[in-house]
Amino acid sequence: MIDFISREAYNLSIDEIIYSGGIMARSYSNSRIGTFNTCPRQYKFQYIEKAAVEKPVSVEAFLGAAVHHSLEKLYTMKMNGRVQTLEELLASYNEYWEGPDKESIKVTRENLGVEDYIKVGTEALTKYYEKYKPFDDGDTLALEKNISFPLDPAGRFSISGKIDRISIRKDGVVEIVDYKTKAFLPTQQLLNDDEQMGLYQMGVRYLWPDFERIELKQIFLRQGTEMKTVMDEDKLEEIRYRVFQKILEIELAVIEDNFPPRESAICDWCVYFELCPAKRHRLAIEDEIAVEFDAEQGRRLAEEYLVINDEKKKLESKLKALKEDIVRYCTNYDVSNLAAPRGSITISSQETQAFPGKTDDEEAYLEISMYIRNAGLDECFKLDQNILYKDFYVREKLPHDLAEKLSKYLVKKRRDTIRTYYKGQ
Template identity: 30%
Template sequence: MVITLERFSYSGLESYKKCPAQFKFRYIDFIRKPDEGIEAFMGKRVHEALEFLYKEVQSGRIPIIDSIHDYYKSIWNDKWHNRIAIAKRGECKEDYFRLGEDCIARFYRKNQPFAERVEGIELEIDFKLDGNESYRMKGIMDRLDHDNNGKFEIHDYKTGKRALSQSQADSDGQLALYQIALEQQRDDVKDVTLVWHFVRYGIEIRSKRTKEQLQLLSESMQKRIDEIRLKEKEGADFPPKPMILCNWCYYWEECPAQQGTNPYIR
């Protein structure tokens, strides 16, 4: 069997780093599960609500917070299904719905009147590390701002519990990879700022990268891709790494480190 992956994503490569077995189940064996964690479900709906907000802004309209909440409620109800799991004991669907509402309200208050020059929303990107076809990457920018003078901001919305510290943001790879893509595909880039919005807390973290840092990141991603391809070619194991995050994993039935279905998911 030859690996069929033509493009890699940052999240996929991070999945391999955390648990090679989970990476294999999802990206090589293509085992798709109908299950979804409620944290991920809520995060997607918040992203869609913020996408709706900025599309309105791009059209010259600034919606009131109630209309964004109405949109959020509508897509929450439309996309809810019976395979959404809650792993954390003592919490329910309504708790996460309200958490999403709070995230949206907090972001709205912090960022109005939305005067940013937004160039793109939910932009799909496809690029090559060092221009090499063997290292094709893909991703989605939540938002790209541009002041029309060569200064860009790459924005990412995070709904999870963990907010990065400044030092963690300065070494994080996801948005830096998007900067590599931006600089590769445009010739008008003079300055790039990476911006994380931790919407649970109303925290915004900004960071920049040097050319040397971007090159080191590119090389480390290429090395990880080479490792994955070599393992697959040689039929080597993709071993599981048991950890607390297993409580949120849907591959217990396939995983040699587990037995049966995941008892933490209900």
Template identity: 25%
Template sequence: MTEQLGLDQMPKPLRAVTPAKVDSFDSCPRKFRFTYIDRPPPPRGAPWAHTGIGSAVHNALKALWDLPVAVRGPDAALKELRGLWPTVGFRDQTQRQRSLEVVSGWLSSYVETMDLTDQPRGIERTVGAPYGDLSISGRVDRVDEISGPDGPELVVIDYKTGRAVPTEDDARSSMQLALYAVAARRTFRTPCRRVELHHIPSGVIAAAEYTDETLHRQLRRVAYTADDIDTAKQRLAAGVPADEAYPARPGPACGHCDFRASCPEGKAAAPARDPWFAVPEGDPR
């Protein structure tokens, strides 16, 4: 009979990582702890209007691809957007309505540039891949297929609705996009080198193409962060105070952190923001 492996001989389970977890820890270990470690977590602040707006835009674009080709278009996208528009976080009803008009202009202009007959390979698709002892997974906004020099290739697309207009450097240096590219390639069994940030407010598309070396460089960064996450968890288990194992990284973003009320360093670093501080109120495009 084949001898069974003892517990000390069993392979170790892969460490699960997602772009959201890696980015959260890199940005602020204290916020990572509040989000993923503490149970129950500290109370969150009031909902942010801009978070609901971003979610509405993403979901409207997702719903657009679920419609028959014949009815896809700006009007269909705006109908979806109106049905998804958030009700909380705004200063008042006037601001809520005005921001809907502004974002409707963005979305309509963006949809007009799209080839709505070319169905993407994936919409809000979860992708995953192993790397060393890591199990990488994430949810991609959109995965397109294009014709490359050696056959079909994938393009990872990430929608952006914030004020900052992304650049090619932003796309090239994004750990999140690199993880998505590696995971999409594994999930769809198709080469993936190109990533794009689609900024809905401006219509700007910031693109970058990875090589195997640049992808591996980003994956090594992820592995280092995963090691740091494990170290913090081990220190906490060994009795190190939670705020020491997961230190705060105070900065301007503390003003709109969900857990600001539970973090003295965050409260000292930046004044509290109103829930509607990032609501767009300019002229529609």
């Protein structure tokens, strides 16, 4: 059970908190949750520390913004009774690329330049125009619509987001439209389970409870194609629960101040690269950044650890082979103690019977567990504190009074783990 944490602990501005039913709810968005999933440390930089860094706009994000802006303008004009020509649409698109943010665009992929991305957008918009002209497949109800709604019944968390377009078709179905400029299409199965689209539907339901039939549509602009899905109440509840659980994970990370860096290909786009604990030492060693610590000392410590760790592994494998030789020797010659100049070693071998563990034979293990539980032999079960804490306590799956009783036993623990990476292995 996670207690309410103060706004200060999150370093939240008042804009990031909405009032829902008189209760102050912390506001999350799908992209905010996504940032935590991608890299908890990036989440901390962005949402908690609000680290002051230069924030170049990735060319991919800029392309998305330019296309969204152009389509918003197209539909605004349409709502006012005029259909833009393709030339006008492309002119507003090109104008966007010439805007004040132009200088901050960053291209990360090698062999590609801004012009290549502009071309991608031009082709995408042209395909869109040709396919949907004269844009009368429904009446537009809202464009770039900000939504905000309580996620959980108690209103502790709220979800906010922005929907590209909401329209109502002639058959009365409300369409929630999301434009995508990704290079690849998701599978239909993934779309059917898409959290962002599910949250959009919840938001529309919250704002317009009378809308009965809602369809979710993603338009893939590069490919000139669209994909649709419909989510029933069960699916929405499943998504609501999943998102709620993810938010609890983030809340736990805040309590424990546990935001480990998660390195991936995304690092190349990360604006916090030079601040990142996973990158700083390497950058310092390579003289890319100036640091306030002794980088050389860190290099020596790491090298020493790698050498000793390597020797330890070799010795362990040598010891294992030696043990096998000794056991074989003692068995062959029926001796159990071997004398040597430094002392002696005693060997004992015993064959016993045992029930299989979970890793030996999971099916058998589960069957045995069931028999033992049914027989009420509680003493055979060992308490797994990790499962109790992470899966039940944190995820608020325990009865309230039990969670309260357990609270007083919680203690802080520190665990240091070192993972090694050897060049060329």
